[in-house]
Amino acid sequence: MTFTPADSGFEQRVRTSFAKQQVMRTIGAGLVSVAPGEVVIDLPFRDDLTQQHGYLHAAIVTAIVDSACGFAAYSLMPLDAAVLTIEYKVNFLAPAVGTRFIAHGRVMKAGRTINVTTGDVIAETSKGTKPIATMMATVMTVTDRPISG
Amino acid sequence: MTFTPADSGFEQRVRTSFAKQQVMRTIGAGLVSVAPGEVVIDLPFRDDLTQQHGYLHAAIVTAIVDSACGFAAYSLMPLDAAVLTIEYKVNFLAPAVGTRFIAHGRVMKAGRTINVTTGDVIAETSKGTKPIATMMATVMTVTDRPISG
Amino acid sequence: MTFTPADSGFEQRVRTSFAKQQVMRTIGAGLVSVAPGEVVIDLPFRDDLTQQHGYLHAAIVTAIVDSACGFAAYSLMPLDAAVLTIEYKVNFLAPAVGTRFIAHGRVMKAGRTINVTTGDVIAETSKGTKPIATMMATVMTVTDRPISG
Amino acid sequence: MTFTPADSGFEQRVRTSFAKQQVMRTIGAGLVSVAPGEVVIDLPFRDDLTQQHGYLHAAIVTAIVDSACGFAAYSLMPLDAAVLTIEYKVNFLAPAVGTRFIAHGRVMKAGRTINVTTGDVIAETSKGTKPIATMMATVMTVTDRPISG
Numbered sequence: 001m002t003f004t005p006a007d008s009g010f011e012q013r014v015r016t017s018f019a020k021q022q023v024m025r026t027i028g029a030g031l032v033s034v035a036p037g038e039v040v041i042d043l044p045f046r047d048d049l050t051q052q053h054g055y056l057h058a059a060i061v062t063a064i065v066d067s068a069c070g071f072a073a074y075s076l077m078p079l080d081a082a083v084l085t086i087e088y089k090v091n092f093l094a095p096a097v098g099t100r101f102i103a104h105g106r107v108m109k110a111g112r113t114i115n116v117t118t119g120d121v122i123a124e125t126s127k128g129t130k131p132i133a134t135m136m137a138t139v140m141t142v143t144d145r146p147i148s149g
Numbered sequence: 150m151t152f153t154p155a156d157s158g159f160e161q162r163v164r165t166s167f168a169k170q171q172v173m174r175t176i177g178a179g180l181v182s183v184a185p186g187e188v189v190i191d192l193p194f195r196d197d198l199t200q201q202h203g204y205l206h207a208a209i210v211t212a213i214v215d216s217a218c219g220f221a222a223y224s225l226m227p228l229d230a231a232v233l234t235i236e237y238k239v240n241f242l243a244p245a246v247g248t249r250f251i252a253h254g255r256v257m258k259a260g261r262t263i264n265v266t267t268g269d270v271i272a273e274t275s276k277g278t279k280p281i282a283t284m285m286a287t288v289m290t291v292t293d294r295p296i297s298g
Numbered sequence: 299m300t301f302t303p304a305d306s307g308f309e310q311r312v313r314t315s316f317a318k319q320q321v322m323r324t325i326g327a328g329l330v331s332v333a334p335g336e337v338v339i340d341l342p343f344r345d346d347l348t349q350q351h352g353y354l355h356a357a358i359v360t361a362i363v364d365s366a367c368g369f370a371a372y373s374l375m376p377l378d379a380a381v382l383t384i385e386y387k388v389n390f391l392a393p394a395v396g397t398r399f400i401a402h403g404r405v406m407k408a409g410r411t412i413n414v415t416t417g418d419v420i421a422e423t424s425k426g427t428k429p430i431a432t433m434m435a436t437v438m439t440v441t442d443r444p445i446s447g
Numbered sequence: 448m449t450f451t452p453a454d455s456g457f458e459q460r461v462r463t464s465f466a467k468q469q470v471m472r473t474i475g476a477g478l479v480s481v482a483p484g485e486v487v488i489d490l491p492f493r494d495d496l497t498q499q500h501g502y503l504h505a506a507i508v509t510a511i512v513d514s515a516c517g518f519a520a521y522s523l524m525p526l527d528a529a530v531l532t533i534e535y536k537v538n539f540l541a542p543a544v545g546t547r548f549i550a551h552g553r554v555m556k557a558g559r560t561i562n563v564t565t566g567d568v569i570a571e572t573s574k575g576t577k578p579i580a581t582m583m584a585t586v587m588t589v590t591d592r593p594i595s596g
Contacts, residue, residue, distance in 0.1 A: 020201035023209060052169035058234050059215050060172060063208030085207050086412055087436055089238035089387060089536045091563045091583060093556045108581060109540045113411065114384055114438065116538045116581070134555060134563070136538060136583050138385055138436065140412065235561055236585055238387045238536060240414045240434060242407045257432060258391045262560065263533055263587065265389045265432070283406065283414070285389060285434050287534055287585065289561065318499040321507060350467035356532050357513050358470060361506030383505050387536035 003037035003110060006078040010036065013079070014071045021067060029064050031071075037107035039071040044100050056096035058133075061103075061121050065090070065135045068105030069117040073139040076110050081143045086114075088137035096132050098123030105135075115139045152186035152259060155227040159185065162228070163220045170216060178213050180220075186256035188220040193249050205245035207282075210252075210270050214239070214284045217254030218266035222288040225259050230292045235263075237286035245281050247272030254284075264288045301335035301408060304376040308334065311377070312369050319365060327362050329369075335405035337369040342398050354394035356431075359401075359419050363388070363433045366403030367415040371437040374408050379441045384412075386435035394430050396421030403433075413437045450484035450557060453525040457483065460526070461518045468514060476511050478518075484554035486518040491547050503543035505580075508550075508568050512537070512582045515552030516564035520586040523557050528590045533561075535584035543579050545570030552582075562586045 007013060011034045018024060018031045024041075027049055032040040041064045043056075051057040066088060074083040105119040119135040156162060160183045167173060167180045173190075176198055181189040190213045192205075200206040215237060223232040254268040268284040305311060309332045316322060316329045322339075325347055330338040339362045341354075349355040364386060372381040403417040417433040454460060458481045465471060465478045471488075474496055479487040488511045490503075498504040513535060521530040552566040566582040 017201045021206065022197050022199045023206040026197045048171050048175045050171045052166045053231070057170065057172040057212065057216075058237075059208055059212030062211050062215075063206065066208050066211075067206075082202075085241055087238065087240040087385065087414075088207075089236065089583060091236040091556075091585060092234055093563060109538075109578070116385075116540060118581075131556070134565075134583065136536060136581065138538060236534065236563075238434060240407075240436060242414060258389075258429070265391060265534075267432075280407070283416075283434065285387060285432065287389060315499045319504065320495050320497045321504040324495045346469050346473045348469045350464045351529070355468065355470040355510065355514075356535075357506055357510030360509050360513075361504065364506050364509075365504075380500070383539055385536065385538040386505075387534065389534040390532055 003076050003107060005036045005076050010075045014039065014075050017074065018071060023063065024067060027060060027063060034075060037072055037076050037110065039068045039075060039105045040102065041068045042100060042102045045098060053095070056101060058092055061096050061101065061133050062090050064101060064103035065105060065119040065121050065133060066137065068103040069119040069135060069137040070139055072105035072107050073115040073117050076107060077141050078143065081141050084140040084142050086138040086140050088135055090133055090135045092133050094130055094132045096123060098125045100124040113141055115141060150186070152225050152256060154185045154225050159224045163188065163224050166223065167220060172212065173216060176209060176212060183224060186221055186225050186259065188217045188224060188254045189251065190217045191249060191251045194247060205250060207241055210245050210250065210282050211239050213250060213252035214254060214268040214270050214282060215286065217252040218268040218284060218286040219288055221254035221256050222264040222266050225256060226290050227292065230290050233289040233291050235287040235289050237284055239282055239284045241282050243279055243281045245272060247274045249273040262290055264290060301374050301405060303334045303374050308373045312337065312373050315372065316369060321361065322365060325358060325361060332373060335370055335374050335408065337366045337373060337403045338400065339366045340398060340400045343396060354399060356390055359394050359399065359431050360388050362399060362401040363403060363417040363419050363431060364435065366401040367417040367433060367435040368437055370403035370405050371413040371415050374405060375439050376441065379439050382438040382440050384436040384438050386433055388431055388433045390431050392428055392430045394421060396423045398422040411439055413439060450523050450554060452483045452523050457522045461486065461522050464521060465518060470510065471514060474507060474510060481522060484519055484523050484557065486515045486522060486552045487549065488515045489547060489549045492545060503548060505539055508543050508548065508580050509537050511548060511550035512552060512566040512568050512580060513584065515550040516566040516582060516584040517586055519552035519554050520562040520564050523554060524588050525590065528588050531587040531589050533585040533587050535582055537580055537582045539580050541577055541579045543570060545572045547571040560588055562588060
């Protein structure tokens with residue numbers, strides 16, 4: 001599927017917003033690529049992000065694919081819009097074992113208000129790559145008000 | 150709903166497993182309480198866990214309620230069992246603004262293999278508490294094999 | 299949770315809309331009760347709605363709880379609003395065995411645009427009642443445009 | 448993704464099981480094709496399956512994609528296995544307007560016990576086809592016990 005972004009400066013806008021997500025820096029995630037409706041984020045394995053079996057914690061897997069999906073939607077939004085994640089669902093396909101994790105987020109349907117995105121996470125291991133999670137996320141375009149608590 | 154845990158040492162077993170989740174320490178989460186089929190985890194707000202608007206990142210909200218749900222299921226499992234999160238869905242009800250976040254995880258249905266859990270997260274603010282997220286998670290009881298990648 | 303409906307004629311509005319859902323008549327579902335933010339729908343078992351094991355098909359279980367959740371949200375909406383289901387997730391807790399099925403839909407969060415609802419389905423059997431499914435649904439309030447294909 | 452079915456008679460096994468789903472006959476759904484890990488089901492539009500705006504009810508859209516996903520998983524299972532839907536999530540992309548609806552179900556991950564499937568539904572209209580829904584479903588392989596209520 002090909003999308004035409006509403007704002008031609010979409011890549012810089014996504015990169016600026018990603019840089020403001022302090023949690024991405026905290027966990028060591030990086031923005032690999034930004035295309036219209038598609039964003040890739042990666043994360044090297046780190047011991048301090050693990051669950052009880054020593055694998056990457058499911059919520060950290062979720063963190064990178066959630067941000068990939070949110071920014072994929074954001075890449076298509078108008079200049080003055082903010083992105084709000086309404087909900088997501090993740091299926092975990094295999095334990096998060098690997099040296100590096102790569103999350104792809106893609107827009108499936110870009111609506112006026114509601115955007116549906118899908119994402120997946122693959123793990124890089126010494127034996128190759130392996131899919132470990134898949135996400136479906138609903139993301140809202142907010143243009144008429146601040147996102148506030 | 151009242152559950153009878155299969156292992157009377159369930160609380161210590163949950164506390165030991167929680168202590169092994171290095172990511173919980175990394176983000177500053179604490180285990181508040183453990184009851185049969187119900188676990189509470191809290192997290193003080195921290196700037197380095199935020200998204201682009203300065204609120205707690207959705208995936209960190211997810212992290213504490215995911216662990217609360219997983220450990221709620223784990224509390225009812227036999228001594229030799231491991232817990233595996235198959236999937237979860239989260240709806241975000243309000244931006245994660247607050248000074249402290251409290252996640253409750255509860256078992257809704259404890260099956261032989263499949264457990265269904267629900268969880269919610271509330272934010273403590275200067276004005277009181279506010280629900281910010283709700284989760285439904287499917288958790289598997291694994292007894293006959295190691296959880297491996 | 300107590301809600302104040304935006305339209306005092308909410309019950310009649312829900313009943314009129316339910317009557318227009320031809321599929322409810324086709325499967326034999328009935329509107330049991332309508333309260334602000336809470337709707338109950340029931341369905342007697344019928345052989346022609348079953349799956350391969352002779353139980354009620356999961357999608358029919360979904361049908362009644364989906365409508366219960368949608369109408370629960372609709373009950374709180376303004377007079378001129380339409381309701382649009384954005385997405386839902388259902389966990390099936392037990393096979394749908396019984397003589398009658400009762401779906402409760404409740405609003406968890408009523409927003410300006412986005413409403414989060416939860417629902418559950420219980421089966422009546424000769425031995426009592428049993429929960430068989432639980433739903434989380436995101437429902438949109440549409441006020442400024444027709445719902446069209 | 449290519450799958451090798453455990454039972455070479457998978458197509459007949461799926462067709463036999465589909466024929467036992469009385470609800471499929473009731474709503475007029477047909478089994479279009481069966482391949483290893485992939486099943487297609489269609490449904491002509493019918494007035495008696497509509498919601499309040501005259502479109503196909505979301506739960507009927509769900510019915511065909513749920514069955515497509517379940518049978519996609521079933522196609523890969525051993526001869527003596529039964530299929531059990533644990534949970535699913537559906538996002539609705541557009542109102543279900545059309546003359547015919549086509550659901551594709553595909554296996555994403557075939558596990559020993561847990562299978563993850565995805566599905567989508569497109570509507571045929573006079574102007575062409577349009578995606579209207581997407582599903583993620585978790586399906587269990589049950590081999591050691593009857594599926595009972």
